[in-house]
Amino acid sequence: MDGTSPSRTAPAASSVGVLDTIPKLLLRNAAQYGGRPAMRHKDFGIWQTWTWSRLKDEVRTLAIGLRKLGLERGDKVAIIGDNRPRLYATFTAVQSLGAIPVPVYQDAVADEMAYVLEHAEARLAVVEDQEQVDKVISIADRLPRLARVVYDEERGLADYDHERLHSYVRVLELGREEMRANAGAEGWWLDEIGKGKGADVSVMLYTSGTTGRPKGVMLTYDNIIMSARNANTFDGFGPDDLLLAYLPMAWVGDHIFSYGQAYAGAMCVCCPESPETVVEDRREIGPTYFFAPPRVFENLLTQIMVRMEDAGSLKKRMFHYFLGVARRCGEDILNGKPVSAQDRLLYRLGNLFVYAPLRNRMGFSRTRVAYTAGEAIGPELFQFYRSLGVNLKQLYGQTEASVYITMQPDGEVYPDTVGKPAPDVEIRIADSGEVLFKSPGVFLKYYKNDEATQATKTADGWVHTGDAGFFDQRGHLKIIDRAKDVGRLNNGALFAPKYLENRIKFYPEVREAVAFGQGHDYVTMFINIDLTSVGNWAERNNVSYASYQELAAHPQVYDIVARRVDELNKALSAEPQMAASQIRRFLILHKELDADDGELTRTLKVRRSFIAERYAPLITALYSGSETCHVRTEVTFEDGRKGIAEGDVRIVDMPTYPAQSLEPVREAAE
């Protein structure tokens, strides 16, 4: 693969009049907002800023350098690493040459990575550091097409064989040398950008997939730019907005928010110093737009609650008092509803003493809009943030839609729905209850998988989401669960496992849960305790433990969790559809569910069928009435080595409550 040099034509006028590709948006932003920040990155403890014109220079030099390395139109380029400006610049540089970036989850183990790189037929990989280089080298013999690897962070790589390995800085040098030697290089680059069209494939995103091998979703520039523009208009985002890019670049959300929307709206994207410093970095940056999966909001709340336990009694009393005030009237104030003068005054005081400092601590001081999606969020959790004055909203989307399917408009935010159809999106509910949509963001197809494409996308452009849901009287969509996961108990009552899991997960002691009940007489549950919260309790109560396993099996921990399950059962008994889903028996798993073991997806969703298969003996025990069950599981460590987690797991019986409503359960479910 020898680099043919860019054609030596004189600079020609490029057809950048139509802003239908990301590289064209880059040129527009550099011309219109040249001096304004495009990206920020914390490096050596200081926030460094790239303006739009700096970003354009970087992208141009890099693109010309990549061309010298032999990158051709239509080639696929794997991009692997944490969110950093250089990797985002690589996306645009690759796109400017008409090649297609394929971001890969950076924490994927070598085998998963091999599958994606092989399937995508990547010719070039641009990776973050030695860790990723090592992974790519370890699978290189499975990737005959992969010609070169470019790395950003040079540490530890000096002694590596540099025949096919290049540092990012070296590629920039190549680009600079070419630009010095060839006056037409920049013009050539602009011409290449001019050749791009909205209908071209802009990116391939591999969905982590709750079942089977990942699929490569091909999105066009039209998909991305139209979805991004619609979303920006919906919430009024523009050049003054700031967001923090910290979720995996391989995930469609990050690609739309931190890339598509940022380019379309000329917003500033900030990259954290390292994955461990996100919370601190968010506080320093104060993003105006923030997205996080419910898990992040859950963790934040848990951390705050744990820290409040350590606070002095005056602070504690103040915290709880004003939290009560917020619960009573905070949401109404945010929604602009009438609130009594006394409450208004109290809320203002609370804002001064509690809410504003809390928002500051969490990095939400300047947040105009925060979104959450990916999983249903517990109503209490959702309302907690809203009552503090954080405009947290829900959206519903997926990779195949370029994210947006439904969004909650300001003033119409309900915790139990995911909002109204997003701009230009049509939604229809199939007879089976499955949600189907049609929108400008609908993906082109799955790469090299026509069978899956046809199964998902109908001939007239409707896409099956795989989720079951319905519209309520307000015209808002409610998602119950994955269509294939919603089932029935043997008595015919509705069984929505996700719903139950989310309810129990709101308790700080519970980190993860998996409910069972399909085809059984009653509902049972696996529970993972939250090590932060329960560990803190253990410290306070002089409970000693050596490992997660030991703490999870502690009788007092079981008692705490049993109390939580009991509370949930009581609450469920008051809900007509769910009264039959009270949890009859539960156990606490001996190990944490982990993506490395395949139990969670890379986006940390529970892989239900895999877990059911893997822990079949435990499920049998849950329904056989036995008191304990011995379990032995293989675990995978981060470096790919394997070990065994083994132990006895105790099963607890729970009392259930009679349904408080006399409505027949059967009918309510239908």
Add this chain to the structure above:
Amino acid sequence: MKADVEPRPGAASLKEAGEVLLSVEGVSLSFGGVRALRDVSFDIRKGEIRAIIGPNGAGKTSMLNVINGFYHPQQGVITFKGKRRHDMRPYLAASQGIARTFQNVALFKGMSTLDNIMTGRTLKMRRGILAQAIYWGVSQREEIRHREAVEHIIDFLEIKHIRKTPVGKLPYGLQKRVELGRALATEPDLLLLDEPMAGMNLEEKQDMSRFILTVNDTFSTTIALIEHDMGVVMDLSDRVVVLDYGQKIADGRPDEVQKDQKVIDAYLGIPH
């Protein structure tokens, strides 16, 4: 990461030709009647990783303390960078380019990671107390320069997330890393590590091994380390000196030392 911990063929042979950075000749040290070191001689060559091993109470830490100038041997001579001396003072050792970490972490617990590492730059600061008290101007520029050096160390050791955390709150493995950072801040020619992996789990040990090798590789810092984990010693070091009851019983490449009958006896406990 695995690739790092494997012995590096070629590296050792290159270093064999290296000049001697520090040599210890006939050093004896006793505390009252206890003879901690008896006529010990060995050398450390420029650029190598030199391990000092031995059973408990063999005199390893005493040896390090002698090199470091903390103990003054009754007999013997130490030559460092060509200068012979009977003993050293710790501050002299530090100013001449010897830095160390301790078996039991010795950091300022109430100070942040950043400040702890900054203390390692003290010797490099040139401004007087008065100028520092006024701060603006020269002192500020100096501070910025040193802060930059410290930030590079923080980046290198991957401790960005605890930059402002008081070290007393950190887990042990991270404290060890901060201590290494402080030693590196002095830009030493010779780095003495007293049990850098004690009390660490496997992952922490791997991380630490990686840091030690990278320090040795990229900054060509000579390293002398005491370690109990034989796997670590065999993988990391170019040469090993073995002490037992204050005496040197073996000296050579890890694979040679491993086969030495005297070493095996010392570890398995043959009666003396």
